[in-house]
Amino acid sequence: MISADSGNRVGPKSCRCSAKDFGNELKPKWCPGCGDFGVMNALYRALASVGRPPHEIAFVSGIGCSSRIPEYTTAYGFNSLHGRALPIAQGIKMAHPELLVLVAGGDADAFSIGGGHFPHAVRRNPDLTYLVMDNQVMGQSDGQVSPTSAKGAKSRGSTQGSLEAPINPVLYALAYGAHFVAQGIPADLDGLSKLIEEAIRFPGFAFINIQSPCITFGDPDMQVLVQKTRMKKLKTEGHDPADRAAAMELAQASGDVLYTGVFYKNPNPPPSYGSLIASRQRTPALEPSDALA
Amino acid sequence: MRGLVIGIAGASSDGITAAGESLINAFAQEGYFATLSTNPGTQIRGGDVFCRVRVSTDPVLNSGGLLDLAVVLDWENFSQLSGELSVGPETVVVYDRRSGLTASALPLGGVRPAAAVAVPVAEIAIHAGAPTQARESVVLGLLSAWLRLPQKRVLEALVSRHKAGGDPSPKTYQKAFADAVAYAKEHPLGRAIALDPAAPPEGKRRVADGNEMCARAALFSGCKFFSGYPITPASEIMQYLQREIWKYGGSCLQAEDEIAAAAAVIGASYAGTKAMTATSGPGFSLQTEVLGLASAVELPMVCVNVQRGGPSTGMPTTQEQADLFAATFSSHGDTVRPVLAPTSVADSFDVTVEAFNIAEQYQTPVVVLTDRELAQCKAVLEPIEPSQFRVVDRLEPTKAELKRYARFQITDAGISPISHPGMRGGNYLAAGLEHDEKGAPTASGEIHAQMTRKRLNKLNPLKLRKDLFLFEGDLDAHIGLVSWGNVSGIAREAVRMARAKGVKVKLLVPRLLYPVAETIYEDFFATLRRCVVVEQSHQGQLHRLLRMWTQTPREFMSVSKSGANRITPEEIVRLIQAMEQPATDRFRSHYCDLLNVI
Numbered sequence: 001m002i003s004a005d006s007g008n009r010v011g012p013k014s015c016r017c018s019a020k021d022f023g024n025e026l027k028p029k030w031c032p033g034c035g036d037f038g039v040m041n042a043l044y045r046a047l048a049s050v051g052r053p054p055h056e057i058a059f060v061s062g063i064g065c066s067s068r069i070p071e072y073t074t075a076y077g078f079n080s081l082h083g084r085a086l087p088i089a090q091g092i093k094m095a096h097p098e099l100l101v102l103v104a105g106g107d108a109d110a111f112s113i114g115g116g117h118f119p120h121a122v123r124r125n126p127d128l129t130y131l132v133m134d135n136q137v138m139g140q141s142d143g144q145v146s147p148t149s150a151k152g153a154k155s156r157g158s159t160q161g162s163l164e165a166p167i168n169p170v171l172y173a174l175a176y177g178a179h180f181v182a183q184g185i186p187a188d189l190d191g192l193s194k195l196i197e198e199a200i201r202f203p204g205f206a207f208i209n210i211q212s213p214c215i216t217f218g219d220p221d222m223q224v225l226v227q228k229t230r231m232k233k234l235k236t237e238g239h240d241p242a243d244r245a246a247a248m249e250l251a252q253a254s255g256d257v258l259y260t261g262v263f264y265k266n267p268n269p270p271p272s273y274g275s276l277i278a279s280r281q282r283t284p285a286l287e288p289s290d291a292l293a
Numbered sequence: 294m295r296g297l298v299i300g301i302a303g304a305s306s307d308g309i310t311a312a313g314e315s316l317i318n319a320f321a322q323e324g325y326f327a328t329l330s331t332n333p334g335t336q337i338r339g340g341d342v343f344c345r346v347r348v349s350t351d352p353v354l355n356s357g358g359l360l361d362l363a364v365v366l367d368w369e370n371f372s373q374l375s376g377e378l379s380v381g382p383e384t385v386v387v388y389d390r391r392s393g394l395t396a397s398a399l400p401l402g403g404v405r406p407a408a409a410v411a412v413p414v415a416e417i418a419i420h421a422g423a424p425t426q427a428r429e430s431v432v433l434g435l436l437s438a439w440l441r442l443p444q445k446r447v448l449e450a451l452v453s454r455h456k457a458g459g460d461p462s463p464k465t466y467q468k469a470f471a472d473a474v475a476y477a478k479e480h481p482l483g484r485a486i487a488l489d490p491a492a493p494p495e496g497k498r499r500v501a502d503g504n505e506m507c508a509r510a511a512l513f514s515g516c517k518f519f520s521g522y523p524i525t526p527a528s529e530i531m532q533y534l535q536r537e538i539w540k541y542g543g544s545c546l547q548a549e550d551e552i553a554a555a556a557a558v559i560g561a562s563y564a565g566t567k568a569m570t571a572t573s574g575p576g577f578s579l580q581t582e583v584l585g586l587a588s589a590v591e592l593p594m595v596c597v598n599v600q601r602g603g604p605s606t607g608m609p610t611t612q613e614q615a616d617l618f619a620a621t622f623s624s625h626g627d628t629v630r631p632v633l634a635p636t637s638v639a640d641s642f643d644v645t646v647e648a649f650n651i652a653e654q655y656q657t658p659v660v661v662l663t664d665r666e667l668a669q670c671k672a673v674l675e676p677i678e679p680s681q682f683r684v685v686d687r688l689e690p691t692k693a694e695l696k697r698y699a700r701f702q703i704t705d706a707g708i709s710p711i712s713h714p715g716m717r718g719g720n721y722l723a724a725g726l727e728h729d730e731k732g733a734p735t736a737s738g739e740i741h742a743q744m745t746r747k748r749l750n751k752l753n754p755l756k757l758r759k760d761l762f763l764f765e766g767d768l769d770a771h772i773g774l775v776s777w778g779n780v781s782g783i784a785r786e787a788v789r790m791a792r793a794k795g796v797k798v799k800l801l802v803p804r805l806l807y808p809v810a811e812t813i814y815e816d817f818f819a820t821l822r823r824c825v826v827v828e829q830s831h832q833g834q835l836h837r838l839l840r841m842w843t844q845t846p847r848e849f850m851s852v853s854k855s856g857a858n859r860i861t862p863e864e865i866v867r868l869i870q871a872m873e874q875p876a877t878d879r880f881r882s883h884y885c886d887l888l889n890v891i
Contacts, residue, residue: 026733053717054720055714055715055716055717055718055719055720056714056715057714058563058564058714060560063725070722071722071724071733071734074720075714075720076713076714076719076720076721076722077721077722077723077724078560078563078590078722078723078724079722079723079724079725079726079734080556080559080586080723080724080725081556081582081583081586081725084552084553084556084582084583086553087548087549087552087553087554087556087557087560088556088557088559088560088563089560090546090557090560091518091520091546091556091557091558091559091560091561091562091563091564091568092560092561092563092564092714093560094518094544094546094557094561095517095518095544095560095561095562095564095565095566095568096561096564096565096566096713096714096715098715099564099714099715116549116550116553117549117553120548120549120553277544280539280544281539281542281543281544282539282540282541282542283542285540285541285542286540286541286542288512288513288514288515288541288684289513289679290512290540290541291509291510291512291513291537291541292509292513292676292677292679
């Protein structure tokens with residue numbers, strides 16, 4: 001049993017799993033060419049490296065194309081309500097701290113209907129890994145604009161185009177005070193799987209914005225085949241991930257430059273929510289009948 | 294049972310609620326039963342403060358009707374309190390003479406009380422050296438002497454409360470109290486208001502409100518996770534648990550909103566933990582999406598809705614029973630969730646334990662529909678014997694079942710074992726999407742029909758649970774009442790009063806409101822020619838629910854008032870007497886205003 005304090009930050013592997021142990025026989029209901037396939041494969045690899053067995057993983061998602069992802073893993077999955085994945089995951093983590101808890105969803109799930117939950121998850125800093133598959137469109141409901149669609153962007157479901165400025169997920173997360181903020185792309189499978197592994201190992205709330213393009217409704221210039229040529233690795237750009245101010249500066253380029261890698265990783269992470277909770281709980285605990293004292 | 298009803302009103306600095314607390318604690322120690330209602334906070338109600346104490350040698354079923362004794366320190370807002378503190382022709386009014394009013398000029402809306410007595414409350418307090426803070430002690434001194442309460446007990450309660458508040462010098466309070474006692478002895482009330490002596494209590498009685506008893510019941514049931522969002526009048530449940538639940542190895546989350554609170558609760562339940570949220574109407578409206586999810590994924594959770602006046606923000610500090618429709622129906626889709634309602638402060642404990650048991654046994658969300666009156670009313674309660682309660686845990690899969698595990702397996706009872714993350718072999722997908730036995734999402738009509746049947750039929754045994762109903766009165770009576778929640782305490786007293794006058798009548802009080810237990814009602818209705826449902830909502834929501842589900846007696850009426858309008862036992866007695874009369878037109882329509890006709 002791994003103590004609550006260590007949370008997702010797992011040390012030695014507790015299982016000898018390979019990437020294929022995290023996938024099942026189901027054929028994902030995604031369009032061929034969807035970025036989410038890459039995210040799924042990167043996740044399998046990251047989980048194999050981390051080495052927690054599938055039954056010790058709870059994988060929560062909201063509603064949308066990308067939120068189908070728990071179904072395609074062998075972990076415990078909860079394909080829940082649109083926008084509510086984060087609070088559900090926090091309940092799981094608080095009740096059962098030794099689990100590895102992953103959260104996934106799309107950009108509308110994270111920043112539209114669930115937008116009110118995001119800052120609170122960040123400020124509580126529970127030991128969760130949050131993968132947002134940002135495709136700038138609401139794919140499952142026929143391609144309407146989403147909160148990350150560019151201003152003026154047209155789509156099949158929003159033929160007049162967006163009148164609104166897009167949300168900048170990375171800048172939001174940094175501004176809310178997140179201690180681990182990164183961006184990845186499925187085209188760089190190796191980089192993405194390492195990023196997910198690093199996020200899982202981070203002791204606290206870790207956010208990865210994944211530019212996972214929608215092949216059906218998305219921008220042709222953003223697709224998997226071309227995004228690798230557009231990406232700029234933060235590491236090779238010489239960015240210091242301990243420098244939060246520099247990270248915020250770089251995050252402003254969202255929409256113009258496709259940075260990948262760790263924007264910010266607190267070198268001295270504060271105690272996670274789980275460890276604060278554990279320090280408040282009394283051991284040995286009172287008996288239920290003590291409630292009648 | 295009648296006992297005494299005492300009301301105290303004043304300005305916010307007068308220590309009115311504190312006086313009420315001291316009184317109920319002293320009554321409890323002396324062996325009396327009592328209830329204490331106060332207004333919950335001047336910041337949401339304006340400057341007026343009141344308390345209402347009903348005391349009796351028998352368990353108190355409700356906080357009573359007209360006052361026997363009214364103590365008024367400040368008249369400014371008294372007229373706004375007419376709902377809570379009603380003065381009648383039998384009431385003795387005692388008031389601070391600093392108001393300068395003569396007995397005949399009191400602003401009582403035309404009511405002539407039995408007596409009106411001016412006393413020097415402020416003067417005694419000034420003389421004791423604490424002009425404002427000591428008024429509470431003066432009131433307690435006067436009441437102790439006039440009601441022949443054990444002064445030592447009242448003083449102890451007073452001093453211990455001040456000590457808890459960090460007050461270093463109890464001397465001023467003691468002096469004010471003693472001077473008031475002396476004054477009262479020299480100036481007996483013109484009319485005898487006294488209590489029968491109480492028998493010494495067996496075991497340690499507790500003074501607590503319904504919210505505290507809900508919270509204690511959660512801990513007793515093994516609840517290890519609570520999440521909520523502050524809301525009147527339910528906040529005290531969260532406040533209690535955020536202080537206590539850690540000691541039991543649990544945790545508490547004050548969420549960013551009620552949706553997140555309910556979502557965290559279902560998450561904790563998914564992780565294998567008993568979990569609860571508590572809210573009031575506005576928060577309950579938000580939580581319905583999660584309650585629907587809990588029905589779909591068959592996860593236990595308890596949601597306490599402390600009803601207040603609605604719709605929307607409504608009347609946060611007042612009593613109403615108008616969330617029954619919301620509790621039963623507010624979810625899209627073909628679904629049923631159990632709704633329970635406590636019938637008294639003490640019953641808030643029993644019903645909450647039962648809610649956890651039903652949630653765990655049937656893998657369903659359960660709504661505990663309590664109300665502002667029960668939630669924030671303090672009462673003297675008998676000790677609870679833990680062995681009287683069973684505590685149910687959810688059915689977990691066996692090792693053999695985990696080899697070929699299907700989370701939503703169709704079984705005869707509709708209940709399939711639940712695994713949780715961490716359990717090897719129990720891995721499954723919980724999906725709000727319709728799913729097959731293994732949890733895989735599906736669009737099959739056949740599977741949808743099968744799963745809907747499973748989720749609804751598994752609750753049918755609840756409809757046979759006679760222990761979730763209270764019965765009172767004559768089995769073969771031709772007239773009967775149905776009542777629920779806090780109002781049932783008023784109906785119970787009224788039925789006892791009517792029977793004492795020789796009327797044959799019976800009363801059914803459901804603690805299980807939904808699913809509607811058709812046969813239990815129909816058995817009750819069998820002897821009835823005339824039945825009235827007494828409740829606190831304009832629409833008469835239980836009345837309508839029963840017409841939807843049961844074969845009702847031919848004359849089946851609703852008597853209901855909107856929230857914040859007190860229903861009194863005396864009114865219900867008059868109603869029962871009218872029901873005895875031969876058929877008249879007034880019983881032909883379901884919704885004539887019977888209370889006004891009577």
